Amino acid sequence: MKLCLQSGPYPVSQKTGGMVLLLCLIFLMALTLLGLSASSDTILQNKLTSNLQESERARQSALVGLSWAERWLLQHNGPVPGSCSEPCNGLNLHDTDDLPPDPQHESFSWWMTQGHEAGIDPLTGNRIARLATGSVKPPVWIIEELQSIPPTADGSPDLQVWYRVLARGNGRTDNAVSVVESIVVRSWPLVEDAELGGSEITGPCPGSEMPTVCGRFSWRELR
Numbered sequence: 001m002k003l004c005l006q007s008g009p010y011p012v013s014q015k016t017g018g019m020v021l022l023l024c025l026i027f028l029m030a031l032t033l034l035g036l037s038a039s040s041d042t043i044l045q046n047k048l049t050s051n052l053q054e055s056e057r058a059r060q061s062a063l064v065g066l067s068w069a070e071r072w073l074l075q076h077n078g079p080v081p082g083s084c085s086e087p088c089n090g091l092n093l094h095d096t097d098d099l100p101p102d103p104q105h106e107s108f109s110w111w112m113t114q115g116h117e118a119g120i121d122p123l124t125g126n127r128i129a130r131l132a133t134g135s136v137k138p139p140v141w142i143i144e145e146l147q148s149i150p151p152t153a154d155g156s157p158d159l160q161v162w163y164r165v166l167a168r169g170n171g172r173t174d175n176a177v178s179v180v181e182s183i184v185v186r187s188w189p190l191v192e193d194a195e196l197g198g199s200e201i202t203g204p205c206p207g208s209e210m211p212t213v214c215g216r217f218s219w220r221e222l223r
Contacts, residue, residue: 057169057172058171060133062169064133065168074215091123103166108140136173142167144164148160165181165183167179178223179223187205187213
């Protein structure tokens with residue numbers, strides 16, 4: 001009797017082949033989930049980066065508006081402006097406690113009504129400079145008179161007035177808003193006027209001779 005031996009690999013059972021297919025599917029699913037997770041993290045990081053960029057853009061715009069308002073106030077050459085509920089000669093100068101407690105939450109239209117666009121002279125309405133901030137809206141500033149110290153009350157020959165300056169800036173979207181605030185003291189020199197027979201308060205803020213005080217006293221971010 002002759003025995004016939006079959007050479008070659010042993011046949012793979014259907015059960016073993018099914019397990020291999022299942023493991024491959026699980027492995028592919030795991031890779032897919034890892035890819036989706038990495039993609040989601042990348043999208044989230046891009047959104048966070050974009051939001052930070054817009055917030056910084058709005059902050060820089062507000063700081064530009066604040067610097068503009070402070071420079072205009074300190075370099076103003078003329079009689080000391082008086083506070084009034086309505087624009088006086090074009091200038092909106094609010095009295096103490098005239099503004100709402102949280103102006104940083106007011107709309108842009110409210111800011112434009114109560115204040116002035118940076119780069120424009122509030123007294124003449126002429127544009128002095130174009131401020132390139134890359135924002136969807138121009139920076140706006142509001143000024144409020146806090147208190148005034150008469151001459152000689154503190155040893156100074158000038159009238160000293162303390163102001164609160166607010167500035168609002170935008171990013172490239174309406175949702176990116178920043179509001180900053182500063183306290184500025186301005187000395188108004190007394191200049192004799194022979195024609196009027198008295199004296200008027202005029203001239204830019206000197207800020208060089210003591211005890212004259214001129215400049216920013218403090219500042220902070222409100223939004």
